[in-house]
Amino acid sequence: MGTLIDQALVAEHNAKLKADLDADYEALAGSLSRRGVDIETLTAQAEKFAVALPSWGAGTGGTRFARFPGKGEPRNVFEKLDDCAVIHQLTRATPGVSLHFPWDKISDTAELREKARSHGLYFDLVNSNTFQDQPGQAHTYKYGSLTAQNAAAREQAVAHNIECIELGRALGSKGLTVWIGDGANFPGQNNLRGSLERYLDSMRAIYAALPDDWQVYIEHKLFEPAFYATTIADWGTSFACAQELGPKAKCLVDLGHHAPNTNIEMIVARLAQFGKLGGFHFNDSKYGDDDLDSGSINPFQLFLVFNELADAAQREGASFKTANMLDQSHNVTDPIESLMSSAVEVQRAFVQAALVDREALRGFQESNDVLNAAQTLKKAFRTDVSPILAMARLRIGGAIDPVAAYRSAGYREQVAVARPAKAGASSSGIV
Numbered sequence: 001m002g003t004l005i006d007q008a009l010v011a012e013h014n015a016k017l018k019a020d021l022d023a024d025y026e027a028l029a030g031s032l033s034r035r036g037v038d039i040e041t042l043t044a045q046a047e048k049f050a051v052a053l054p055s056w057g058a059g060t061g062g063t064r065f066a067r068f069p070g071k072g073e074p075r076n077v078f079e080k081l082d083d084c085a086v087i088h089q090l091t092r093a094t095p096g097v098s099l100h101f102p103w104d105k106i107s108d109t110a111e112l113r114e115k116a117r118s119h120g121l122y123f124d125l126v127n128s129n130t131f132q133d134q135p136g137q138a139h140t141y142k143y144g145s146l147t148a149q150n151a152a153a154r155e156q157a158v159a160h161n162i163e164c165i166e167l168g169r170a171l172g173s174k175g176l177t178v179w180i181g182d183g184a185n186f187p188g189q190n191n192l193r194g195s196l197e198r199y200l201d202s203m204r205a206i207y208a209a210l211p212d213d214w215q216v217y218i219e220h221k222l223f224e225p226a227f228y229a230t231t232i233a234d235w236g237t238s239f240a241c242a243q244e245l246g247p248k249a250k251c252l253v254d255l256g257h258h259a260p261n262t263n264i265e266m267i268v269a270r271l272a273q274f275g276k277l278g279g280f281h282f283n284d285s286k287y288g289d290d291d292l293d294s295g296s297i298n299p300f301q302l303f304l305v306f307n308e309l310a311d312a313a314q315r316e317g318a319s320f321k322t323a324n325m326l327d328q329s330h331n332v333t334d335p336i337e338s339l340m341s342s343a344v345e346v347q348r349a350f351v352q353a354a355l356v357d358r359e360a361l362r363g364f365q366e367s368n369d370v371l372n373a374a375q376t377l378k379k380a381f382r383t384d385v386s387p388i389l390a391m392a393r394l395r396i397g398g399a400i401d402p403v404a405a406y407r408s409a410g411y412r413e414q415v416a417v418a419r420p421a422k423a424g425a426s427s428s429g430i431v
Contacts (some may be wrong), residue, residue, distance in 0.1 A: 004086050004119075005409045007397075013405040014394055021400055024387040032383075035357075039388065042351055046385075046392035049347045051282065052096035052124035052325040055104050057339055058083040061291065061329030070334065072416035077104040078115055079419065083336055085119035090405055092398035093343045096124035098325050099171070101164045102134055109170035116171075124175075125217060125279075125323055126168035130157040131181040131225075146202035147182040147195045147231050158202050162209045169211060175278075175323060177252055178206065179219035183226020183233070195231050200244055207245045217252040217278040217323065218242055222259055224289055235267045242276045250278025254327060255305070256285040256292075265304040272312040272320075279323030280305075282346050291329035293338050295345030302345065303381045306353035314358060334412060340402045344389060351388055355380035 029039040058080045060070045074080040081097065088094045097116065106112055116123060130145030139150060145157035157180075165176055182199070184190040203216075210216055220238040223230055232238055235251060242249040251271050258264060271277035282302070284292040295302050313320045326346070330338045357376055364373035390400045399405035406412075 004082055005089060005406070005411055009409050010090070010397075010399050010405055013408060014400050017390075017400040018394070021387060021390050021394065025391050028384075028387045032355075037355065042354060042385070043388050043392050043395070045354055046347060046351050046388055047092075047396050049093055049350050049392075050095055050324075051093060051343055051346050052098050052323070053084045053087060053094045053339060053343075054325060054327050055080045055084070055097055055099050057326060057328055057330065058335050060335060061331050063331065068331070069421065071421070072412050072414075072419045073421075075419055077106060077112065079415075080104070081112075081115055081119060081121065082415075085121060086406065086411055087336055087339050087343065087402075088119070088121060089397075090393075090399040090402035091340050091343045092393050092396045093347050094326075094339070095121055096325075097121050098124040098127060098177075099168075099173075100127040100129060101160075101167060102129060105167065109167060113171050123168070123171040123173045124325060125177050126164050126171070126173045126175070127177045127179070128161045128164045130160060131179070141181075144180075144182040144190075144195070144198075146178075146180050147190075147198045149198075154198065154202050158205045161206045165206075165209055165211070165214070168214075174213060175215045175217055176206070176210070177217040177219055178203070179221065180232065181221075181225045181230075183230035184228045185226060186228055190229070192229055196237070196241075199231055200241060203241065203245055203249075207249060210248050215248045215250055215278060216245070217250050219252040219254060219257070219281070221254065221257040221289065235271065239271065239274070239276055242278075249276075251276050252278050252281065252323075254281035254283070255294075255302070256281075256283045256289045256327075260285075260287060264301060265308050268305055268308045269311075272308065272316075277312070277322060279325065281325055281327035282342065283326070283328045291327065293328055293330075293333075293345075294326060294342035295349070299345065299349070300381060302349040303352050304377070306349040307356060307377060307380075309350075310353040310356065311358070336406060336412070337403050340406065344402065347389055348385055351385045352380050352383060355383055355385070 032039050055077060059073050074083055084097050130141050133140050139153040139156050141153065146154060148154050161178060168176060207216060218232065218238045218241055220232045220234055221230060222233050238251040242251050253268060255264060268277060282294045284294055284297040286297050326339060326342050328338060328342060361373060361376045364376060394400055
């Protein structure tokens with residue numbers, strides 16, 4: 001695998017921290033052993049964990065009022081892959097990259113695929129974009145895309161999604177995520193039933209273009225930019241559409257696309273129960289669709305989501321899989337640092353969920369021992385599994401402390417010289 005940070009620097013960083021890690025790991029091993037848990041089993045699971053990176057997450061995001069670009073931002077998809085490679089090199093948990101078209105569209109897909117391969121990366125799901133008008137497009141999406149009253153606009157949106165499938169096939173991807181901002185800002189603006197009928201008609205055409213080994217992931221969002229009635233606003237609508245379309249259609253859960261205090265883990269359980277849970281966009285939120293770093297606000301909720309995933313995996317066996325990706329906007333932090341931190345936090349929730357004593361939990365549930373059932377979850381959540389995560393990284397070539405290693409390597413300063421700021425908006429990040 002090609003590396004962008006000198007592995008000798010990573011090894012030097014690890015050497016300084018290894019003694020403390022060994023002591024912490026040994027102490028945690030003893031504590032877990034008294035609970036009947038083998039730390040090596042958990043560490044092996046952590047080594048296999050993976051969450052995909054969003055290509056657009058490598059750049060600085062923005063607010064409704066301003067965008068403050070960071071230094072050394074990637075200017076094209078190749079530079080985004082370089083930044084993603086650094087994240088994976090240090091965390092060893094992010095081998096997949098999810099591209100967004102047309103932001104990441106290039107003519108030579110073979111060159112891009114080889115670039116990813118040289119960094120030890122592969123391409124995860126691809127994402128379409130019909131929530132913006134692109135330069136030169138014939139029909140506007142101002143009043144809708146897949147649900148537009150204008151048939152020509154709908155056909156244009158469908159054609160774009162099919163083009164995304166073809167680009168994804170050339171890059172080795174196996175799935176398409178579809179999110180639309182379609183909806184209404186005023187009562188009476190749209191016929192609410194008619195909008196969903198047009199959406200399904202459009203999605204049937206996209207579904208028909210899917211290769212046999214592909215899936216389409218329907219992403220719902222409560223609001224923005226349709227503040228009165230978003231067409232695909234909740235998991236129920238997403239589920240109904242996935243059922244209508246067929247077995248290759250699944251539901252994607254973005255942790256920020258819900259009303260405050262929504263029970264997201266129950267949504268996860270419902271979708272898993274009925275075979276329509278496709279995957280996740282991991283982030284965090286305080287008020288709405290905030291796209292904050294994963295685990296920065298409500299790590300317990302993240303843990304509870306993974307608790308449901310662990311339960312589903314136990315029920316379904318090896319056939320149960322989800323497509324997992326980070327999806328965040330980094331406005332005041334270095335995007336590479338935020339993505340590394342988030343990958344670790346998602347991995348942390350995964351390992352903590354594996355710590356849950358499911359036999360004991362089932363017994364407490366069956367006997368209606370409410371307090372002990374709740375405390376069984378809390379016991380796993382309160383366990384600091386940081387030594388497990390760090391040891392997993394060390395054993396498979398990553399950094400014990402990814403952010404510290406990244407900072408000491410001076411990568412951001414180096415790319416700031418190689419990537420001078422340019423006029424206008426960057427091709428990276430979401431505003």
